Amino acid sequence: MWRSRHAANVLSEWRVKLPEKPLDVKYFGNLKSRVIDTGICSRCLTCAAVCPAPEGITAIDGVVFENWEEKCLDCGACVRVCPRFEYVPKSGVGDYIDIIAARSKRFKGQDGAMVTEIIASAMEMDIIDRAIFVGRDEEWRTTNFHLRDTEQLSLKTLSGTKYCYSNALSELRDAVLMSKKGVGVVGTPCMVSGVRNLREQYPVFRKVKLSIGLFCTENFHWHELHEFLSKKGVSFEKLIKTDITKGQFIATMTDGEVSFPVKDLEEIIPSGCHVCTDFTAVDADASVGSVGSAPGFSTVIVRSALVKDIIGYIKQNNYAEFGDVMLKVVQKMVKLKKKREAHLKK
Amino acid sequence: MRDVKKIAIPEYDAIEKARRHVIALMTGAREAVTPLTFTIHYPKERKHMPDCFRGYILFTPENCINCWQCAFICPANAIRMKKASDNRYYPTIDYAKCIFCHFCVDSCSRGALRATKIHDVAYRDMDEMLADTEELVENPDVHREDERYVDYVLNEDDAVIKREKGEDRFFVEIPPPPDVRFVARCADPESCLGCRICEHVCESGAISSVVVNGVREMRIDEKKCSGCGLCVKECAMQILILVRVR
Numbered sequence: 038m039w040r041s042r043h044a045a046n047v048l049s050e051w052r053v054k055l056p057e058k059p060l061d062v063k064y065f066g067n068l069k070s071r072v073i074d075t076g077i078c079s080r081c082l083t084c085a086a087v088c089p090a091p092e093g094i095t096a097i098d099g100v101v102f103e104n105w106e107e108k109c110l111d112c113g114a115c116v117r118v119c120p121r122f123e124y125v126p127k128s129g130v131g132d133y134i135d136i137i138a139a140r141s142k143r144f145k146g147q148d149g150a151m152v153t154e155i156i157a158s159a160m161e162m163d164i165i166d167r168a169i170f171v172g173r174d175e176e177w178r179t180t181n182f183h184l185r186d187t188e189q190l191s192l193k194t195l196s197g198t199k200y201c202y203s204n205a206l207s208e209l210r211d212a213v214l215m216s217k218k219g220v221g222v223v224g225t226p227c228m229v230s231g232v233r234n235l236r237e238q239y240p241v242f243r244k245v246k247l248s249i250g251l252f253c254t255e256n257f258h259w260h261e262l263h264e265f266l267s268k269k270g271v272s273f274e275k276l277i278k279t280d281i282t283k284g285q286f287i288a289t290m291t292d293g294e295v296s297f298p299v300k301d302l303e304e305i306i307p308s309g310c311h312v313c314t315d316f317t318a319v320d321a322d323a324s325v326g327s328v329g330s331a332p333g334f335s336t337v338i339v340r341s342a343l344v345k346d347i348i349g350y351i352k353q354n355n356y357a358e359f360g361d362v363m364l365k366v367v368q369k370m371v372k373l374k375k376k377r378e379a380h381l382k383k
Numbered sequence: 384m385r386d387v388k389k390i391a392i393p394e395y396d397a398i399e400k401a402r403r404h405v406i407a408l409m410t411g412a413r414e415a416v417t418p419l420t421f422t423i424h425y426p427k428e429r430k431h432m433p434d435c436f437r438g439y440i441l442f443t444p445e446n447c448i449n450c451w452q453c454a455f456i457c458p459a460n461a462i463r464m465k466k467a468s469d470n471r472y473y474p475t476i477d478y479a480k481c482i483f484c485h486f487c488v489d490s491c492s493r494g495a496l497r498a499t500k501i502h503d504v505a506y507r508d509m510d511e512m513l514a515d516t517e518e519l520v521e522n523p524d525v526h527r528e529d530e531r532y533v534d535y536v537l538n539e540d541d542a543v544i545k546r547e548k549g550e551d552r553f554f555v556e557i558p559p560p561p562d563v564r565f566v567a568r569c570a571d572p573e574s575c576l577g578c579r580i581c582e583h584v585c586e587s588g589a590i591s592s593v594v595v596n597g598v599r600e601m602r603i604d605e606k607k608c609s610g611c612g613l614c615v616k617e618c619a620m621q622i623l624i625l626v627r628v629r
Contacts, residue, residue, distance in 0.1 A: 046570070046571055047568040047570045047624060047626055048568060048569050049566070049567060049568050049569070049602070049603040049605055050600070050601070050602045050603070051569050051572035051599070051600075051601050052572070052598050052599065052601070053572075053575050053576070053577035053599040053601060054597070054598055054599075055577065055594065055597050055598060055599055079427075086574060087617035089576050089578035089620075090578070091581055109434045110578045110579060110580070112576045112577045112578040112579070113577065114576040114577070114578070127616070210619070214620075214621050239573070239576070239620070240571060240573050240574045241571065241574040241620050241622065242574075243623075324459050342584060
């Protein structure tokens with residue numbers, strides 16, 4: 038706080054660009070009417086990452102800002118970074134340097150545990166000094182976990198898919214301001230697009246050195262998924278793992294399994310996911326998912342030179358074994374998700 | 384009990400015994416006439432305190448720049464800022480909580496808080512221990528009965544007590560702090576959200592903003608800026624810094 042710098046590169050007069058206001062209300066009102074109320078909000082919480090208002094934007098199932106007419110500071114930051122305000126649906130496999138299939142030898146996770154491996158290696162390489170992971174509580178509600186040491190990765194709640202929206206981005210600014218080297222973030226394609234916007238708009242967020250996107254078809258509101266799974270006979274106290282393979286949703290518990298076709302879940306797909314066509318997290322530094330590789334392996338789409346270095350480090354230290362990628366399977370899923378464009382036109 | 388060593392009583396001859404008895408009798412006689420005690424006869428005497436003694440704290444509102452540093456740094460949460468009639472916030476000290484660490488005095492960049500050597504303050508109840516800003520401004524009313532002050536003088540092999548007539552000074556004149564001025568500036572204008580928290584928080588009205596053609600122009604008036612650093616602390620993106628001006 039009390040840093041003293043040479044007066045040359047600091048200013049006492051500066052300008053801030055304001056985005057256009059379609060409606061003559063405060064900026065959150067514009068965001069609300071254009072994104073949240075129309076149902077295209079993906080609940081990525083990029084807006085919460087920048088919102089400077091005390092008790093500002095939060096989220097329960099959807100994005101909320103109580104009493105925004107009074108509390109909104111009308112700065113326009115949320116509108117500037119929201120990936121859905123000027124929504125251009127992204128699709129395809131995206132630009133990439135390399136696609137690999139790999140399985141970590143050090144960690145155990147949902148499939149190949151490559152997200153954990155990449156974050157741990159980045160920490161060992163001193164690229165980042167903290168990462169935001171999504172953990173869960175006993176009832177499988179998502180919680181944020183600030184990882185600061187690779188030893189903490191042994192926590193079992195961090196790995197594994199939760200199929201619920203996370204609040205990870207709402208704590209991104211705190212993580213960025215506290216970090217000395219860099220921050221790593223793991224998220225769904227919408228969150229990753231938000232992180233890209235944050236980096237473009239505000240240089241402070243360029244400290245997010247590593248954003249890892251997950252292959253994503255859809256995500257669920259916790260309350261709705263909890264109710265749905267309870268009806269199907271899933272008891273959350275005994276639940277170990279949830280997974281989707283070959284069109285079946287499988288919930289593994291200590292005393293058995295519950296499985297049903299994924300199509301049953303269609304009734305509770307949130308509206309924000311209905312209009313999303315991005316399967317592979319095009320804006321990420323690296324995208325990871327199980328689709329496109331053998332069981333027990335993760336597909337990793339390397340999109341930045343930094344991640345290529347990290348993969349090189351993993352190879353050099355023999356931390357992972359590598360397999361074959363079936364790009365066609367990934368492309369098939371991409372095509373399947375692209376069909377959702379039809380929802381947007383409505 | 385194996386490790387205990389027994390020491391034999393030394394055996395002296397008759398001459399040595401007699402010599403030692405004489406020394407003991409002489410010491411006893413001297414103590415009877417001029418006793419060598421370290422007792423200070425308070426309140427008739429007071430111990431002479433060094434100038435850096437951390438006692439009761441005094442406040443000079445003219446020097447205060449409203450930076451809140453004293454309240455932020457107080458480890459015992461004894462300092463609360465209170466709004467005064469001139470719309471500025473000044474410290475109040477709760478002596479029920481104060482641990483006399485004087486972090487507040489050390490943190491005050493303009494020397495608005497001063498230390499005194501007063502350490503014996505008595506209160507009738509807890510409410511009275513909350514010292515308001517007005518109380519801190521004036522020298523407290525101390526009833527003094529002391530006629531001399533006392534110093535301990537430590538020699539190489541001996542400690543003596545030295546009594547001198549007169550009163551020990553309670554209020555130490557501290558030279559004013561060096562005239563160093565800070566102003567707030569923006570180190571990373573591109574990252575500014577334009578939320579104007581800095582403008583709301585500024586006590587001296589130095590920060591202003593205008594919207595011209597879809598661009599928000601932020602300005603810090605360096606003449607008005609007191610360098611208190613409140614905006615630096617509150618900035619959501621932590622892009623404001625204090626810069627030293629000469």
